[in-house]
Amino acid sequence: EFQVVESGGALVQSGGSLRLSCAASGFIFDMYTMNWVRQAPGKGLEWIAHFGFSSNAIHYADSVKGRFTISRDNVKNSLYLQMDSLRTEDTAVYYCVRGLTAFDSWGPGALVTVSS
Amino acid sequence: EIVMTQTPLSSPVTLGQPASISCRSSQSLVHSDGNTYLSWLQQRPGQPPRLIIYKISNRFSGVPDRFSGSGAGTDFTLKISRVEADDVGIYYCMQATEFPRTFGQGTKVEIK
Numbered sequence: 001e002f003q004v005v006e007s008g009g010a011l012v013q014s015g016g017s018l019r020l021s022c023a024a025s026g027f028i029f030d031m032y033t034m035n036w037v038r039q040a041p042g043k044g045l046e047w048i049a050h051f052g053f054s055s056n057a058i059h060y061a062d063s064v065k066g067r068f069t070i071s072r073d074n075v076k077n078s079l080y081l082q083m084d085s086l087r088t089e090d091t092a093v094y095y096c097v098r099g100l101t102a103f104d105s106w107g108p109g110a111l112v113t114v115s116s
Numbered sequence: 117e118i119v120m121t122q123t124p125l126s127s128p129v130t131l132g133q134p135a136s137i138s139c140r141s142s143q144s145l146v147h148s149d150g151n152t153y154l155s156w157l158q159q160r161p162g163q164p165p166r167l168i169i170y171k172i173s174n175r176f177s178g179v180p181d182r183f184s185g186s187g188a189g190t191d192f193t194l195k196i197s198r199v200e201a202d203d204v205g206i207y208y209c210m211q212a213t214e215f216p217r218t219f220g221q222g223t224k225v226e227i228k
Contacts, residue, residue, distance in 0.1 A: 035217070045157075045165065045208055047217035059215040095164055101153040101212045102170035109164055 002026035002105055004079075004096045009110030016086050020110055022079040022096030030074040033057070033100040036081050038092035039109075046092075049081065052100070064090075086114045118142050118211050122220035128228045135196040137223045139209035144189050146213070153212040156185055156194045159222075160205040169194065201227065 008020040022034070036049045049070040050059045058070060069082040079096055091114045098105040119142040129135045145152045156169040167176045169185040172192060182197040196203055204227060209220040 044222045045210075045219045047219070050215065050217070061216050099167075099212075101151070102155045102167055102176075103157070103165075103210065103212075104167045104170070104176060106164040106166060 002098075004098060004105055004107040006094060006096045006107045006110035009094065009112050011113045011115060012086055014086060014088055014114055014116050016114075017082070017084045018086065018112060020081040020083070020094055020096075020112070022081075022107060024077045024079065024096075024098070027098075027105075029072075029077040032098050034070075034072060034079045035097040035099065035103065036068075036070060036079075037095045037097050037103070037106075038090075039095070040089075040092045043092075051079065083112070086112075088114050088116050090114050117216055118145070118214060118218050120209055120211060120218050120220040122207075122209060122223050124223060125221060126224045126226070128226050129196075129199045130228050131201065132198050135199050135203075135225055137194045137207055137209075137225075139187075139192045139194070139220050141190045141192075141211055145211050146189065152188065154185075154187070154192050155210050155212065156183075157208045157210060157219075158203075158205050159208065160202075163205075165208065196225075199225070199227070 004024045033052045048061045048064050051070045067085045071080045093109040095109050096107040097103045121140045123138045157165040158168050159165040168179045173185040184195050206222040
């Protein structure tokens with residue numbers, strides 16, 4: 001069965017940095033595009049980044065553009081999210097999500113808490 | 117950015133009765149390839165979201181047939197024919213026709 005699992009969530013101070021990882025298994029990783037979606041406590045879903053089949057197919061939400069960087073390693077079957085200049089409003093559960101036109105596999109999420 | 121608007125935001129339903137959720141997009145979701153990339157996600161309490169419907173009306177693997185999706189252009193509907201206790205949670209519509217991907221605010225389905 002295919003699955004994705006996030007790691008790296010932590011408590012970090014405002015202005016700090018953090019790197020999330022997502023390990024994929026059970027499917028041919030380089031045949032799928034991947035995303036990061038976040039959910040602030042008690043709030044709805046917010047898509048924040050997409051990595052397509054090449055580095056030319058990267059997209060970001062305006063809320064994280066210039067601060068967050070998505071990357072992937074197809075040899076390690078892994079997706080990453082480098083988060084810099086973190087703000088308190090970045091506090092959320094971050095989900096690694098498979099899919100281009102439908103998000104068909106979600107990880108359990110990694111909690112990132114940004115303190116002031 | 118395409119804005120997705122769901123109604124209602126809360127839907128108390130009696131077990132065994134139907135439920136319906138509407139989702140409207142601020143512009144047509146028809147992609148240049150002819151497909152409409154509107155999907156529905158279910159998020160049960162304490163769990164990550166899961167895909168239940170994709171491309172308006174296609175049930176994802178393992179999703180019971182009491183769930184159905186319909187619509188076109190900018191107006192879409194998710195229907196649950198007979199609500200079961202397992203259906204409690206928040207339902208989101210999502211568009212993947214263009215970037216940024218956007219979600220509706222979510223509709224909470226609960227049992228009366």
